Structure formats: structure tokens, C-alpha cells
Amino acid sequence: MKDLEQQLIAKQIKPTAMRLLVLDFLKEQSAAQSLTDIELKMERTDRVTIYRTIRTFEENGLVHRIDDGSGITKFALCAADCNVAGHHDLHLHFYCSECKETHCLPKTTIPEVKLPTGYQLVETQLIVKGICQACLT
Amino acid sequence: MKDLEQQLIAKQIKPTAMRLLVLDFLKEQSAAQSLTDIELKMERTDRVTIYRTIRTFEENGLVHRIDDGSGITKFALCAADCNVAGHHDLHLHFYCSECKETHCLPKTTIPEVKLPTGYQLVETQLIVKGICQACLT
DNA sequence: ACTTAATTTGCAATACGATTGCATCTGCTT
DNA sequence: AAGCAGATGCAATCGTATTGCAAATTAAGT
Ligand SMILES: [Mn+2]
Ligand SMILES: [Mn+2]
Ligand SMILES: [Zn+2]
Ligand SMILES: [Zn+2]
Numbered sequence: 373m374k375d376l377e378q379q380l381i382a383k384q385i386k387p388t389a390m391r392l393l394v395l396d397f398l399k400e401q402s403a404a405q406s407l408t409d410i411e412l413k414m415e416r417t418d419r420v421t422i423y424r425t426i427r428t429f430e431e432n433g434l435v436h437r438i439d440d441g442s443g444i445t446k447f448a449l450c451a452a453d454c455n456v457a458g459h460h461d462l463h464l465h466f467y468c469s470e471c472k473e474t475h476c477l478p479k480t481t482i483p484e485v486k487l488p489t490g491y492q493l494v495e496t497q498l499i500v501k502g503i504c505q506a507c508l509t
Numbered sequence: 510m511k512d513l514e515q516q517l518i519a520k521q522i523k524p525t526a527m528r529l530l531v532l533d534f535l536k537e538q539s540a541a542q543s544l545t546d547i548e549l550k551m552e553r554t555d556r557v558t559i560y561r562t563i564r565t566f567e568e569n570g571l572v573h574r575i576d577d578g579s580g581i582t583k584f585a586l587c588a589a590d591c592n593v594a595g596h597h598d599l600h601l602h603f604y605c606s607e608c609k610e611t612h613c614l615p616k617t618t619i620p621e622v623k624l625p626t627g628y629q630l631v632e633t634q635l636i637v638k639g640i641c642q643a644c645l646t
Numbered sequence: 647a648c649t650t651a652a653t654t655t656g657c658a659a660t661a662c663g664a665t666t667g668c669a670t671c672t673g674c675t676t
Numbered sequence: 677a678a679g680c681a682g683a684t685g686c687a688a689t690c691g692t693a694t695t696g697c698a699a700a701t702t703a704a705g706t
Contacts, residue, residue: 388683418685439578441634466628483620485635490642491603497578497636498622505627525654555656654701661694671684
């Protein structure tokens with residue numbers, strides 16, 4: 373458990389009971405989770421507390437928000453180099469239209485985009501829809 | 510006005526008064542519009558009717574849905590080759606974080622994405638956030 | 647033009663995720 | 677132990693999306 377506490381402290385988040393539980397839960401997941409997911413899958417749950425916990429996590433660079441186009445916002449743990457100053461682990465997200473799971477694919481590089489003159493690029497968001505490994509077999 | 514009627518008929522949509530008004534409105538816009546946008550900017554408006562009008566338009570390949578990550582779904586007119594059988598005008602969408610407008614950039618090609626083995630790609634969705642032409646000057 | 651059937655429209659009501667207000671609780675400092 | 681700041685839990689609200697149903701409109705047949 374000390375492990376989890378250290379992880380929170382490293383991102384300047386006070387390690388409360390609730391936060392440890394949510395972090396522990398998130399670390400077990402292979403897919404991104406919505407607030408409702410977390411609420412339903414965890415034992416002790418209050419939607420609002422989870423909401424605020426996740427918001428704190430996001431603000432401090434511990435989780436990132438994923439809008440996969442399904443209309444429901446999901447969250448996943450960040451890479452180590454994100455912090456309160458900003459998120460740096462921009463990567464591709466894969467949405468499986470079969471099982472509705474969303475996966476981070478941090479190893480797949482996001483290709484460069486050339487915009488028409490006049491448009492200034494700040495951030496590229498790439499969502500790929502398809503069928504995931506598990507659903508293909 | 511015959512012009513608008515023809516456009517609807519071409520997509521197998523019955524040209525009613527409301528539909529002509531919405532289509533006319535959409536043709537004037539340079540940015541994608543949310544249901545609320547349409548509701549507020551048009552005169553005669555009922556949110557539900559607009560909702561269903563847009564849904565019909567979408568089903569028949571006259572408009573496409575854009576999820577720009579702002580949390581609000583927006584819509585824009587399709588290219589000519591979309592129809593009830595499907596949408597074929599997949600392209601990049603640009604979201605300006607300054608004016609919150611979302612623009613279709615159909616001329617900017619979406620680069621190929623190489624996924625890890627096991628993931629089967631169906632559709633690539635590319636959203637670029639930044640500052641638009643108008644907001645830069 | 648008149649009647650009738652099918653589709654569309656408008657209003658009320660609901661669903662549901664996100665967010666806020668506020669009182670209470672918890673953990674740390676003095 | 678008392679005090680304080682932040683965290684938590686519950687109720688309430690907000691905003692958008694969606695459905696149900698009755699009235700209005702359109703299309704079709706005579
Ligand atoms: Mn991710
Ligand atoms: Mn578009
Ligand atoms: Zn899947
Ligand atoms: Zn702009």
C-alpha cells in the first residue's frame with residue numbers, strides 16, 4: 373500500500389483512503405473507465421466523490437481524460453512524466469465498437485498533420501474505431 | 510428555393526417546411542453547429558423537431574456528426590457522395606479553443622495509422638485543436 | 647375538391663451524465 | 677485536546693439528449 377501512497381505524493385496529491393482506493397482500482401484496469409464504470413465496479417462509492425477524486429487526479433497529471441466519441445468521458449492513468457504543469461503523454465486511443473472498451477495505445481505514434489495556412493495547431497487528438505484484440509478472436 | 514428542395518429529394522428526404530429552413534440555415538454556416546446553436550440562431554424553433562430533422566439528415570447522408578471533444582455534438586453538411594447507405598466524407602475537424610468553433614477541413618488528408626497487431630481498424634477520427642484563422646489575426 | 651392514411655411537428659415529460667452547495671467528517675498542526 | 681483545512685457524502689441543479697403522444701401537415705386516392 374505504501375506504493376500507492378508514494379504514487380499520489382509524487383504528484384502532490386494527499387493520499388486519502390478514497391484516493392488510494394480509486395488509484396488501486398484504476399491500476400487494475402486495462403481499459404479506460406468512465407465515472408459510472410468506477411461507481412459501479414467499486415464497492416464504497418459516491419459518484420460525486422469519485423468525480424472530484426478524478427478531477428484532482430487529472431489536475432495533477434495522474435489520469436487523463438479521453439473523449440472516444442461514445443459520448444461518455446473516460447479516464448486512464450497517465451505516464452509518469454505528466455504532472456500538475458501539464459499532460460505530456462498524448463497518444464492514440466482505440467475504441468472497440470464491439471465491446472465498447474477504450475484502450476490507450478501509447479506506443480503508436482500520432483502522425484504529423486499539415487493544416488491549411490492560417491490554422492495554428494496546438495494538439496492533435498486521434499481516435500481509432502475498430503475491433504479490439506479480444507473481440508476479434 | 511427549388512434548389513434546396515432538389516437537394517433534399519436527392520437524398521430521399523421529403524422536403525418539408527422545417528427541413529428546408531434547417532438546410533438553408535446550415536448552408537449559410539462556415540462552422541459546424543450544435544442543436545442548441547441551431548435552436549438559438551434560427552427563428553422558428555423547437556428543439557425536438559430540430560433534433561429529429563438533423564437525425565433524418567444524418568441518416569440520409571446529408572449531414573455528419575462531429576464530436577470535437579468539447580462535449581457538445583455538432584453537425585455539418587456532408588459532401589455530395591454521402592447517402593443513406595453511408596458516410597464517405599471522413600475528414601479532419603479543427604476545433605478552435607479560442608472561439609470554440611469547429612471547422613471541417615476536407616482537403617487535409619488523414620494520415621494512415623499503423624496499429625499494433627490484433628487491432629482491426631475501421632475508422633480514423635482526427636480532431637485537431639488550436640487557433641483558427643480568424644482568431645489568430 | 648374531399649376523404650383518408652401516413653408522416654411530421656410541437657409540447658410535455660423523462661433520462662442521464664456532469665456539476666454545485668452545503669453540512670459533516672477526517673486527519674494533521676499546534 | 678482544540679482548532680483548522682481539506683475531503684467526503686448527500687441533496688439538488690444543470691444541460692443535453694431522447695421518448696411519448698396528440699395535433700397538424702402532407703401525400704395519395706377517389
Ligand atoms: Mn490514454
Ligand atoms: Mn466535417
Ligand atoms: Zn472489443
Ligand atoms: Zn477561432
